[in-house]
Amino acid sequence: MTTTAPRPSATLETDLRNQLSNLQGLLMLSMLMTQSGDGEKILHLAETSVPSFGRCHLVGTMIDRHWMPAHSAELSPQQQIEVGVLASSLPPGGGELDIPGHTWAKALPLRSLKSHVGFLVVGAREHLPSGSEQFLFQVLAQQTGIALVNAQLHASERSTAAQLREANETLAETVRVLERTTDIHVRFTRVAAANEGQDGIARALYELTGFPVAVEDRYGNLRAWAGPDRPDPYPKDPGARREQMLRRAMKEGRPIREGGRLVAIANPASDVIGVLALIDPGSQAGDQETIAMEHGATVLAMELAKLRSLAETELRLRRDLVDELLAGTDETSALARAQALGHDLERPHRVAVIEGNGRVHDANAFFMAVRRVARQLRAGSLMVARGETVVLLSDCEVAWEKFRDQVLTDLGGGRCRIGVGDFCQRPADFPRSYHEAQLALRVQRTVKASDRATTYADLGVYRILAEAEDPDTVDRFVQRWLGRLLEYDAQKGAELVHTLSRYLECGGSYEATANTLAVHRSTLKYRLQRIREISGLDIGDPDIAFNLQLATRGWETVRALKA
Structure with missing residues (x-):
């Protein structure tokens, strides 16, 4: 039975479907975590979902410096203690861990709005997870951290519900903040689920905050804008200042102030950076705007990861087509593959x-x-x-x-x-x-x-010499005019043939030849005298000079062909 290989378009569709499935799964999981309001259930959801995003498992969680090993970790009591000590010594940004029986393990930070909650430690026993899988684990950790904080807040809210009814305006404002945070989360969840792209992210953030919003690439080029007073042309910082800002923002790990803007970084891969900027020259944005920025940056990171996956898939398909065309391939197949990529090979x-x-x-x-x-x-x-x-x-x-x-x-x-x-x-x-x-x-x-x-x-003549039907004819001509010089160069390690070639190409000009060879005029004169003595030819004779120039070009062509 003959099996038909999948068309490039089918491969691209499969890659996109897998990527979308993972992103939608994360969104659904985030909603379940947020709705549960139970810390243990949230951690259970995180543990059971880790294997679905890559060939990894949850080793354990560090919350408020308390280490809790996962059921699937299979660590001895002593190893559990050692891993807990390692995790507790890490900086807030987390990092990789050396765990027995694992080829890879990493502590991913669980963050709240203003503090570090702990770590989600993920490990792999045999396989090193890909960049896209590691990104999914980072997003999972972020959503778990947000859900844990929300669960704590909801628990506190339930225990003091009676008091809140009698509280003053400060407590009432706390309730409104919680409601606002939920609204922000729901709004950005809809943007991601509906694939509204970078324009949708900017539009949602503008509607939530009332401030104009810009989405930029790493270099400061505008990719999306929402709100009034869009500048034209769009201003760009000098490269050095831009890189300094990016480094500072990534080090902080949260929105920062830069001039009259509040800036958040989306960095789903080491070489992919997106910038979300809230235009706020009066520095009026507060905690709620910061929360909205953090949610927006998370969704932007997911969007950039999707776009990167699309670009890499298309680039791979184009690369495969180029390789086959350069090597020689079936014309009908090549035309069909090019058409699937939107390229006219005809x-x-x-x-x-x-x-x-x-x-x-x-x-x-x-x-x-x-x-x-x-x-x-x-x-x-x-x-x-x-x-x-x-x-x-x-x-x-x-x-x-x-x-x-x-x-x-x-x-x-x-x-x-x-x-x-x-x-x-x-x-x-x-x-x-x-x-x-x-x-x-x-x-x-x-x-x-x-x-x-x-x-x-x-x-010119190099092409004629390269296309000669009998290359040996060119070799014989070269030997006829340059044989003695070539033999001398081979024995002495000299460059008389190259010197002669440059001299003839420069029209017999001493100054131009000396500059081309980067030698002194006296050195050039000595070499030309040795060329006359060894070859026995008068290089000043026009006919001889013509044949010598043709021979040097033939010599260079033969060398190029053999290379």
């Missing part, structure tokens, strides 16, 4: 290979910079990282030098060079264009040219 494309790095050698940062520039210039969306290069399938005319300059600007400096192949009219042409783009890059390296964008069509 348009002319060309392959570009982008090579380089920023001031700090980080392959992922370089890939993300190329990806951002490709989006800005609409150069193409199909790309893949290969070693220290990024391969881009471009379906439009691109000013490649401008592309290169913008990558360097995005990186803040570094190096970048680009090789571009000829056009592909059909999917079967991609391997050829990829080979041409690689050759254009290799020729740059071989001739030790300065970084630039080189298209295969502009290689």
Whole structure:
């Protein structure tokens, strides 16, 4: 029986369904915890729900410095005491723990509005949980902490109900605060359940607080706004000041004041940050606005995690398609997969290979910079990282030098060079264009040219030599004119052939050649004299110089092809 592989769109749908199911499960669990009003039941719900969000279990809880091991922990009495001591020594932000029989364990903070309640300790015996699973556990801990605090408040409210009826306005205000907190929780629960996105989060926070609200990305770019007086253009802080604010907000772990704004951070993954800002130049926002901000930041973190999952799934599907096209694949299958991704492969494309790095050698940062520039210039969306290069399938005319300059600007400096192949009219042409783009890059390296964008069509004589039907003909021609110099270089470790190549490429200019080689004019003159003596050729003769230049280009082409 033949089994049909799932289409990319089906895989994407499955990933989205699983992500949505986890988020909806957390929302339902949060509502059950909030409604229960019983601390033991809340902890029981937390313990039994941990395995449903990953292959982990609850080790125990530390509440008000009192350690309570979970039933599923399977720890000896001595081990329980040791884990309790470890958890009690952690800072409020929690951290990883070394627990016998576990490959991973972490204390996740249980927070109330103004204090640290304790920790929810989650562990795994065999598997290291993924980033998305760890995020779900963090949200679970946060919701458990809120539910425990609410349970304590509700218990206190029930025990003093008779007194509250006779209390003064201060106690009445406490009741209103509790009701307001519940309203906030219900409102944001609806936003998350209805998938209202970042616009819905901003709108809900504005309606709850009455203050204008902005949702920003890590760099200060506006993603959503709710309320009056939206600034145009939207202001952005300098990069250094922005990073300082983000570090301070993440260290505090709660909304902070920054200028005329109240700022909360949503950080579902190490490289994903969203900012929720309440515009409050008069510093009028109080505890209730802070509570609303904390709830909003939690829902924003869930939204960013969902968007990240979508982006990673689509990127993986695009990467797989690019790999198959470069290696050569069935045309019908490639067209169908591209169509499912919303990409028209029947348009002319060309392959570009982008090579380089920023001031700090980080392959992922370089890939993300190329990806951002490709989006800005609409150069193409199909790309893949290969070693220290990024391969881009471009379906439009691109000013490649401008592309290169913008990558360097995005990186803040570094190096970048680009090789571009000829056009592909059909999917079967991609391997050829990829080979041409690689050759254009290799020729740059071989001739030790300065970084630039080189298209295969502009290689000139290098292209003719590379496409020679009989490569041995090129080899023989090179040996005829450069054989003695090549032999001398091999024996002495010299660079006479390279010196001759640069001299001829510079049109016989001593000054230009010396600058290109970064040597003194007297050193250059000595080398040229040795070239004349060893080769027995008059490099000043136009015909001889022409053949020597053709031979040096042939030598460089052969080296590039062999590389």
